[in-house]
Amino acid sequence: MLKRIDLRGSTDIPAGLLPRARFDVAAALAEIQPLLDAIAHHGADPIRRVTAERDGVELDSLRVPAEALRDALDSLDPALRGSLEEAVSRVRAVHSAQRRENLVTEVAPGGVVTERFVPVRRVGLYVPGGLAPLASSVVMNVVPAQLAGVPQIAVASPPQRATGLPDVTILAVCAMLDVTEVYAVGGPAAIGMFAYGADECAPVDMITGPGNIYVTAAKRAVRGLVGIDAEAGTTEIAVLADDTADAAHVAADLISQAEHDPEAASVLVTPSAALADAVDAEVKAMVDEARHAQRIRIALSGPQSGIVLVDDLEQGLSVVDAYAAEHLEIQTEGARELAMRVTNAGAIFVGPYSPVSLGDYCAGSNHILPTGGCARHSSGLSVTSFLRPIQVIEYDREALAAVSDDVVRLAEAENLPSHGKAVTARFGR
Ligand SMILES: NC(=O)c1ccc[n+]([C@@H]2O[C@H](COP(=O)([O-])OP(=O)(O)OC[C@H]3O[C@@H](n4cnc5c(N)ncnc54)[C@H](O)[C@@H]3O)[C@@H](O)[C@H]2O)c1
Numbered sequence: 101m102l103k104r105i106d107l108r109g110s111t112d113i114p115a116g117l118l119p120r121a122r123f124d125v126a127a128a129l130a131e132i133q134p135l136l137d138a139i140a141h142h143g144a145d146p147i148r149r150v151t152a153e154r155d156g157v158e159l160d161s162l163r164v165p166a167e168a169l170r171d172a173l174d175s176l177d178p179a180l181r182g183s184l185e186e187a188v189s190r191v192r193a194v195h196s197a198q199r200r201e202n203l204v205t206e207v208a209p210g211g212v213v214t215e216r217f218v219p220v221r222r223v224g225l226y227v228p229g230g231l232a233p234l235a236s237s238v239v240m241n242v243v244p245a246q247l248a249g250v251p252q253i254a255v256a257s258p259p260q261r262a263t264g265l266p267d268v269t270i271l272a273v274c275a276m277l278d279v280t281e282v283y284a285v286g287g288p289a290a291i292g293m294f295a296y297g298a299d300e301c302a303p304v305d306m307i308t309g310p311g312n313i314y315v316t317a318a319k320r321a322v323r324g325l326v327g328i329d330a331e332a333g334t335t336e337i338a339v340l341a342d343d344t345a346d347a348a349h350v351a352a353d354l355i356s357q358a359e360h361d362p363e364a365a366s367v368l369v370t371p372s373a374a375l376a377d378a379v380d381a382e383v384k385a386m387v388d389e390a391r392h393a394q395r396i397r398i399a400l401s402g403p404q405s406g407i408v409l410v411d412d413l414e415q416g417l418s419v420v421d422a423y424a425a426e427h428l429e430i431q432t433e434g435a436r437e438l439a440m441r442v443t444n445a446g447a448i449f450v451g452p453y454s455p456v457s458l459g460d461y462c463a464g465s466n467h468i469l470p471t472g473g474c475a476r477h478s479s480g481l482s483v484t485s486f487l488r489p490i491q492v493i494e495y496d497r498e499a500l501a502a503v504s505d506d507v508v509r510l511a512e513a514e515n516l517p518s519h520g521k522a523v524t525a526r527f528g529r
C-alpha cells in the first residue's frame with residue numbers, strides 16, 4: 101500500500117523525491133480567495149451562504165448562545181470530563197514554563213533596553229470540526245493564549261448538521277475553560293470572519309489553530325492583516341526506525357495520523373528493508389479493521405505517503421531533516437541522541453513509548469504544529485506565539501553622549517547626516 105522510494109546510494113536528497121501531496125496550499129488558496137474577498141466586502145452574508153452550501157446549516161446568529169455552552173458542559177460525560185481535565189492540566193504544566201518575564205539589559209552605564217512581552221489583544225482560535233470534531237484542539241489553542249494573558253479570546257468551529265452548532269464536546273471544553281465567545285462557523289469562512297469581522301464578531305489581531313488545506317490557505321491569505329501561528333495544515337507523520345522497532349507499533353502510528361484526512365501524509369524512513377516489509381504487511385492487516393479504513397487507505401496510498409529506504413541512520417537523519425515533518429517519531433537504537441540532532445520537525449517523539457497520539461492529547465506538549473515543510477522555519481503553538489516582545493529604550497544624557505560619535509559616524513556612512521544631527525543637537529553641536 102505504501103510506495104517505496106529507494107534513496108540508498110544517493111549522496112544528496114532531491115526534494116522532489118520525497119513524498120508530498122500534489123494539491124498544495126497555493127492551489128487551495130486560488131479556490132477560496134473569492135470567498136475571503138466576499139467576506140471582506142459583505143461580512144456575514146457570504147458566511148451564511150457557504151455554511152448552508154457546505155455544512156448544510158442555515159445560520160441565524162453566527163455566535164453560539166451562552167446557554168448552549170452551559171448545557172454542553174452540564175451534559176458532558178464525567179469520565180470524558182476527567183480525561184479532558186487531565187489533558188488540560190498536563191498542557192498547562194508544560195505551557196506555564198513558557199511564560200516570559202521582562203528582560204532588562206544595561207547596555208552601558210545609564211543606557212538600558214527593556215524587552216516587554218506583551219500579549220496580543222484579541223485572538224481568533226480555530227478548532228477543526230469537519231471529518232472529526234477536535235475538542236482537544238480547544239485545549240491546545242486556549243491554554244497557551246490564556247497563560248500568555250490574551251484578554252479577548254474567540255473560538256470558531258464548524259456547525260454540525262444535526263444541531264446547527266459546533267460539536268457538543270467542543271462547546272463543553274470552551275465552557276470548561278471559561279471561553280464565552282464561540283462562533284458556529286467553519287473552514288476558510290471562519291478565518292475570513294476573524295480577519296475582517298462579521299456580525300457580532302469584531303476583527304481579531306491574530307488567528308491560530310489547525311485545519312484542513314483550505315483553512316491553512318485562508319490563514320496564509322490574511323497573514324499581514326492579522327498575525328497567524330504556523331501553517332498547521334493537513335496532518336503528517338514521519339517515523340525514523342531501524343530493525344529494533346516493533347513493526348506493529350510503527351504501522352499503528354502511521355495509520356493513527358492517516359485517520360485524520362485522505363490527504364494526510366504517513367512516511368516511514370528506514371535503513372531496514374526487513375522492517376519496511378513487516379510494516380507494510382502490518383499496515384495492510386490493520387487498515388481493514390480501522391473505523392475510517394477508506395480515508396486511511398487513500399492517505400497511505402497517495403503520493404504524500406510512502407516508505408523511504410536509506411543506507412543508514414545518518415542518511416535517515418538527513419532525509420527527515422529535509423522532509424521537516426509535523427510529527428517525527430524516532431524508534432531506533434540511541435533514539436534520544438538522534439532526536440537531539442534533528443533540526444527540522446514540529447515535534448519529536450522519542451522511543452517506543454511516545455507515540456504521536458500521546459502528544460495529540462495528553463503528553464503536555466502542543467499538537468498545533470507546522471506542516472508542509474514549514475517546520476524548517478516555524479514552530480508549534482506556544483505561549484510565546486501570543487506574546488510580542490516590545491523593546492523599550494531608555495538612555496540618560498551621559499550614556500547618549502558616550503556613544504554619540506559612533507552614531508554620527510554610522511549615519512554619515514549611510515549618507516543620512518540628519519540622523520547624526522538628531523543626537524548632536526542635544527549637546528549644542
Ligand atoms: N497541523 C496541525 O496542527 C493539525 C492539528 C489537528 C488537525 N489537523 C488537520 O486539520 C484538518 C481538519 O480538517 P477537517 O476538514 O476535518 O475540518 P476543518 O474544520 O478544518 O474544515 C471543515 C470546514 O471547512 C469547510 N470547507 C471545506 N472545504 C471548503 C472549501 N473549499 N471552501 C469553503 N469551505 C470549505 C467545511 O464546510 C467545514 O466548515 C485535517 O486535515 C487534520 O489533518 C492539523
Ligand SMILES: N[C@H](CO)Cc1c[nH]c[nH+]1
Binds near residue numbers: 236336
Ligand atoms: N494529530 C493532530 C495534529 O496533526 C492533532 C489531533 C487532535 N486530535 C487527534 N489528533
Ligand SMILES: [Zn+2]
Binds near residue numbers: 357
Ligand atoms: Zn492526531
